[in-house]
Amino acid sequence: xxxxxxxxxxxxxxxxxxxxxxxxxxxxxxxxxxxxxxxxxxxxxxxxxxxxxxxxxxxxxxxxxxxxxxxxxxxxxxxxxxxxxxxxxxxxxxxxxxxxxxxxxxxxxxxxxxxxxxxxxxxxxxxxxxxxxxxxxxxxxxxxxxxxxxxxxxxxxxxxxxxxxxxxxxxxxxxxxxxxxxxxxxxxxxxxxxxxxxxxxxxxxxxxxxxxxxxxxxxxxxxxxxxxxxxxxxxxxxxxxxxxxxx
Amino acid sequence: xxxxxxxxxxxxxxxxxxxxxxxxxxxxxxxxxxxxxxxxxxxxxxxxxxxxxxxxxxxxxxxxxxxxxxxxxxxxxxxxxxxxxxxxxxxxxxxxxxxxxxxxxxxxxxxxxxxxxxxxxxxxxxxxxxxxxxxxxxxxxxxxxxxxxxxxxxxxxxxxxxxxxxxxxxxxxxxxxxxxxxxxxxxxxxxxxxxxxxx
Numbered sequence: 001x002x003x004x005x006x007x008x009x010x011x012x013x014x015x016x017x018x019x020x021x022x023x024x025x026x027x028x029x030x031x032x033x034x035x036x037x038x039x040x041x042x043x044x045x046x047x048x049x050x051x052x053x054x055x056x057x058x059x060x061x062x063x064x065x066x067x068x069x070x071x072x073x074x075x076x077x078x079x080x081x082x083x084x085x086x087x088x089x090x091x092x093x094x095x096x097x098x099x100x101x102x103x104x105x106x107x108x109x110x111x112x113x114x115x116x117x118x119x120x121x122x123x124x125x126x127x128x129x130x131x132x133x134x135x136x137x138x139x140x141x142x143x144x145x146x147x148x149x150x151x152x153x154x155x156x157x158x159x160x161x162x163x164x165x166x167x168x169x170x171x172x173x174x175x176x177x178x179x180x181x182x183x184x185x186x187x188x189x190x191x192x193x194x195x196x197x198x199x200x201x202x203x204x205x206x207x208x209x210x211x212x213x214x215x216x217x218x219x220x221x222x223x224x225x226x227x228x229x230x231x232x233x234x235x236x237x238x239x240x241x242x243x244x245x246x247x
Numbered sequence: 248x249x250x251x252x253x254x255x256x257x258x259x260x261x262x263x264x265x266x267x268x269x270x271x272x273x274x275x276x277x278x279x280x281x282x283x284x285x286x287x288x289x290x291x292x293x294x295x296x297x298x299x300x301x302x303x304x305x306x307x308x309x310x311x312x313x314x315x316x317x318x319x320x321x322x323x324x325x326x327x328x329x330x331x332x333x334x335x336x337x338x339x340x341x342x343x344x345x346x347x348x349x350x351x352x353x354x355x356x357x358x359x360x361x362x363x364x365x366x367x368x369x370x371x372x373x374x375x376x377x378x379x380x381x382x383x384x385x386x387x388x389x390x391x392x393x394x395x396x397x398x399x400x401x402x403x404x405x406x407x408x409x410x411x412x413x414x415x416x417x418x419x420x421x422x423x424x425x426x427x428x429x430x431x432x433x434x435x436x437x438x439x440x441x442x443x444x445x446x
Contacts, residue, residue, distance in 0.1 A: 061319040069377040076376075076390040089391075102375045106321075113320040122317065137261055145265040145310060152269040156277055170281060177281040182418060184277055189270055189294070189422055193430060196262040209258060 006048035010226040011120045011128040020233045021112040025105050027240045031097075034104030041108075041115050054118050058111045066103045073099030122146060127218055136214050140203075152192060160184050259433050260299040267291035267307040268314060285411040292333050293358070293419045297345050298426075298434040301337020308333035324373045328366040335361040340436050351420040355413030362408050367400045376400050382407050 021041075025034045038058075045054040079094025123143065130139040163183045164170055170180045203209075270291030278287040292311065296304035308329030315322040335358060339345065344354045370378055376396045377383045382403055389399035423431075423440050431437030 057318065061321065065321060065377065068383045069375050072377045072383065072387060073375050076396065106374070110320040117317045141261055141264045142310060145268045145314060148265045148269045149272055152273045153276065156273050178283055180281055181277060181283065182421065185274060185290070185418065186422055186425060190425060192266045196259065196266060199262050200258050203258065
């Protein structure tokens with residue numbers, strides 16, 4: 001896969017950027033800056049060539065939630081400055097402000113992390129965590145989880161089809177559908193568990209728990225940008241904190 | 248039985264974590280496919296808590312939310328809830344609270360309280376009382392009837408959690424009953440649930 005310059009950055013550089021955005025959003029009061037973050041992230045996503053996936057994921061994950069949050073604050077946040085009324089609902093200035101602040105912050109932080117995970121392969125991120133001191137077992141657990149999930153999903157479908165063939169009902173009243181849950185899940189769990197023994201033997205036969213330093217086929221490199229950017233982030237962060245205190 | 252913190256993390260229990268996390272995620276999807284009104288997204292965490300103890304279950308809960316968070320970052324704050332559920336289940340299991348059906352139901356109620364007490368503050372402080380889906384409509388109904396935000400969120404999440412957690416605990420009980428003694432004997436807390444009393 002051809003990667004461009006932004007995607008090639010070290011995972012930690014990108015991760016710290018997401019943290020910086022989250023911190024900045026919390027430090028700077030009001031909602032104007034926070035709402036500006038999303039367009040900025042969109043520009044970065046465009047430059048990295050993943051704008052479509054990024055935008056799609058943000059819409060799918062956050063849009064509905066943000067709308068609900070906004071209307072709940074607007075209608076129910078305690079305040080005295082009533083701006084309008086509709087039936088039993090009335091909205092206040094405080095509610096509008098809090099609703100905008102809260103939604104802008106969630107949008108900014110949420111999309112920053114969505115962008116991070118669209119830009120970074122989880123494999124690279126886990127490797128960078130391992131370099132930073134995560135035990136190899138932890139890295140193995142996270143990576144094998146990611147592998148097992150789609151495997152298990154396929155397996156669950158197979159089991160469900162098999163149970164349907166045997167006459168287990170998956171349509172109909174809620175009780176009927178609920179009854180189909182256990183015959184699907186039990187074989188799924190029991191068969192997956194029996195495979196852990198094989199995994200354990202496989203790992204041990206490769207001396208996985210031997211107390212030596214592990215070597216890795218997958219290596220991450222740091223470019224000049226990766227060395228400079230973290231310092232830039234720290235300077236920006238200190239600047240923001242000072243600005244907030246001194247203002 | 249005395250055991251140290253480190254003893255909980257043996258190879259077999261670590262390898263159970265990916266299974267538990269996948270069960271959480273796939274269980275939720277099966278519940279979706281069957282259009283059940285409950286989430287059933289903590290079965291894996293509870294299962295690990297029962298057979299492998301609090302610390303392994305804590306990790307499983309954490310990893311579940313981190314992996315869900317890759318596609319939807321709103322899961323990140325709720326990692327604290329999953330961690331608390333894992334710990335709670337582990338300690339309940341230590342005292343044999345999953346040994347029969349009545350005890351399991353009590354455990355399910357305890358887990359519900361843990362989940363509500365830990366997740367309600369997150370819902371109020373981070374998301375202003377809203378959660379995606381039907382829970383928000385219920386919360387809004389309570390708010391419209393004049394309740395304060397905290398009591399509204401506590402009440403609506405309690406209603407949604409109680410059925411979910413008790414059913415999950417019961418499902419775990421039946422699955423643990425079906426596990427072989429041979430496997431349970433290898434898990435740190437599994438010996439408590441073996442059918443034949445171990446020697």
